[in-house]
Amino acid sequence: MNINTQIKGEMNFLNGIKNEQLRKTGIGLSRLLTLLIFVLCISAVGSSAQKLYVGTNYHPHDDKNIEKIKTDIELMKAAGFNVVRMGHLAWDSYEPAEGQFDFEWFDEVMDLMHKAGIEVILDIAIRPAPLWLHYKFPSVSITDENGDVQYPNHRYMEDVGDPNYQKYALRFTDEITKHYANHPALLAFGIDNESGDGRISYSETVRQRFINWLKNKYQTIDNVNSAWATQRWSRWLNQWDEIGLPPGINSNDMPEKMLDFRRFISDEVNGILFKVLDVVKANAPDIHTNTNAWYYSPLKYFDYAEIAYSGKMTRQGMGFYTGPSLTTNWGVMNAAFGISRIQFESDNPFWCNEFNTMTSVPNSIRKSAYASLLYGNQMVCGWTWQSMWAGEEQYLEGMLEWDGIPNRKYDEYKQIAAEFKKIERFFPYKLKAEVGLAFSFPSQIASKYYPVQHENQVQACWDLFYWRNMDAKILDIKFSKMDYKLLFVPGLAVMDDITALKIREYVANGGTVIMTTNSAFVDTTGQVFKTARPGKLDDVFGIRLGGFEETEAMNEISRKGYKGKKLEFTYKGKANDIESARYDNIELKGAEVIGTITSLDKDYPIMTSNKYGKGKAIYVGLPADGNVLGGIVDDLIEELDIQKGPDVPSGIMARQIDETHFLYMNVSGEPKEIPMKGDSKSILFNKNYSGNFTIAPYEPEFIEIR
Secondary structure (H helix, E strand, C coil): CCHHHHHHHHHHHHHCCCHHHHHHHCCCHHHHHHHHHHHHHHHHHHHHCCCCEEEEECCHHHCCCHHHHHHHHHHHHHCCCCEEEECCCCHHHHCCECCECCCHHHHHHHHHHHHCCCEEEEEECCCCCCHHHHHHCHHHECECCCCCECCCCCCCCECCCCHHHHHHHHHHHHHHHHHHCCCCCEEEEEEEECCCCCCCCCCHHHHHHHHHHHHHHHCCHHHHHHHHCCCCCCCCCCCHHHCCCCCCCCCCCCHHHHHHHHHHHHHHHHHHHHHHHHHHHHHCCCCEEEEECCCCCCCCCCCCHHHHHHCCCCECEEEECCCCCCCCCHHHHHHHHHHHHHHCCCCCCEEEEEECCCCCCCCHHHHHHHHHHCCCEEEEEECCCECCCCCCCCCCCCCECCCCCECHHHHHHHHHHHHHHHHHHHCCCCCCCCEEEECCHHHHHHCCCCCCCHHHHHHHHHHHHHHCCCCCEEECCCCCCCCCCEEEECCCCECCHHHHHHHHHHHHCCCEEEEECCCCCECCCCCECCCCECCCCHHHHCEEEEEEEEHHHHHHHCCCCCCCCEEEEEECCEEEEEECCEEEEEEECCCEEEEEECCCCCCEEEEEEEEECCEEEEEECCCCCHHHHHHHHHHHHHHCCCCCCCCCCCCEEEEEEECCEEEEEECCCCCEEECCCCEEEECCCCEEEECCEEECCCCEEEEEEC
């Protein structure tokens, strides 16, 4: 019987009896004890239904001295830690030689963690591959763009699409998940680490797999010729085996071919991740899955949306690295943007399974920890416990010094754990976004050589709502239900039929969309649309885009004597100086002009609005930027009745967590007065307030309204 069903049945039984009936029914002691246990279980479930995790990344394979491990665990317990992440980057610690699995040493570590009440994220370390696997199958090793096989001196030096690699990675996954699936300390299995990092291989086996991928996609070599425009520069293909690999990811030669190659690499990365997830599901169906999903590493950027929307990764995760500063906030912003771009539209809690230590300025870790809660984070897991003794990270400082003595970062994490315990029943926070920001992997690859890449435009839109303390979700239109009052399409370069149709229907049904420059520029092959742009959507936006102009050249005829990339942008009579390398030539085909470039030889339409169906389509012929979009965004927030963020002064991050609770983080160096009507109480610091209250510099506050 399902435990929830049984609990419900026992509760119904309890509710149905009274003292007099209790005597008449003659319920036995055993049944009463059972009922009491169930009531206690319900109470426990209710109190831990929402929880915050604080802990560390721990590497017992560095020193298997059990007495040292026991001392470490006692220190973790004393700090109030309730989670630890172990096992990543350590395949050969469990399989030191082919087929020789050794879990005995780690069993004791897991048992000790359970005894201490510390839950474990156990990473399935399918990368780096052990040296014995590289030696057994040379094709596993990376071949560089010049055809030279690379010795795996660095981590992530394996070709994850190689069939031999996958066979042994999945065997390792099967062994470790079967062994620990039922261990009482296990909280989650970690699925790889930083899957977007590591070099791409250019081996002959990769070329053959790429050809097979192309055969499945295009069926005939003539279709490849059409998609890749091989009539250009005498690149016509007559047979499949004439297909070579691109000359490296930083080349713009044959952009259509490069786009397909990066899709192929992405499919191979996703392929092994899905296979690992399926093995975990088979062996441990009720255990969470988690990963440090640095999919946007410049080395091997891949399309993580497929994983994020699959539901198979039950807890998305990342390393929340903000840099060491307390006084600057760009690091916090970038890291919080990382949460959004990994989480996509999932409502599950997010886990920052790596977090700052290093040379972080005192209180900066705590500041980052509270900031992360505002974006749905549930876990602050410090990287790392022990300052590293050896290897490429041997000067990386953790919570313990190299001699094992705790330092100030240990104390700061201890403070975080104690404070989070006071507020955890209200967390993790669930975002209530009414604004969506569209992202697509092909657009990021296609925009590689644009003046502003797609992801930078997405982040500029995200920043608009960071400053306004409002929730916004990053989405992939192909997968999304598009349930938003306002949709941004920022530099979405590649436009496919499904995406175009969903944008069209979204606007026709009453939605409002803002599209920025370089959107719908190329079709799915990566070729510029031969039809009117924005491709497939020109009628929705009521415009025709001609070419683009280079600002620096056009400033030769600036009325205001502007130089370089400087332009004056005017919206509703208010002029702002902005910078942009390019701007679009916009021809009106029914749209009205609502924003203009006013610094050149004449006024140029640059922001337009078009009614389409029940909705509105706004086009901006400049890259997404707060100085360009700020005015229209504020107007649309009012017009569309989008829920505003809490009323706070500049320098305060804030969210309304529920009907009566607010979380604040002062990220400025000045005390900030928070406007508040009536009485409230600080749950963090056990203070009572009447009316306005003040938050000290770089301090959090969690308020309950009375």
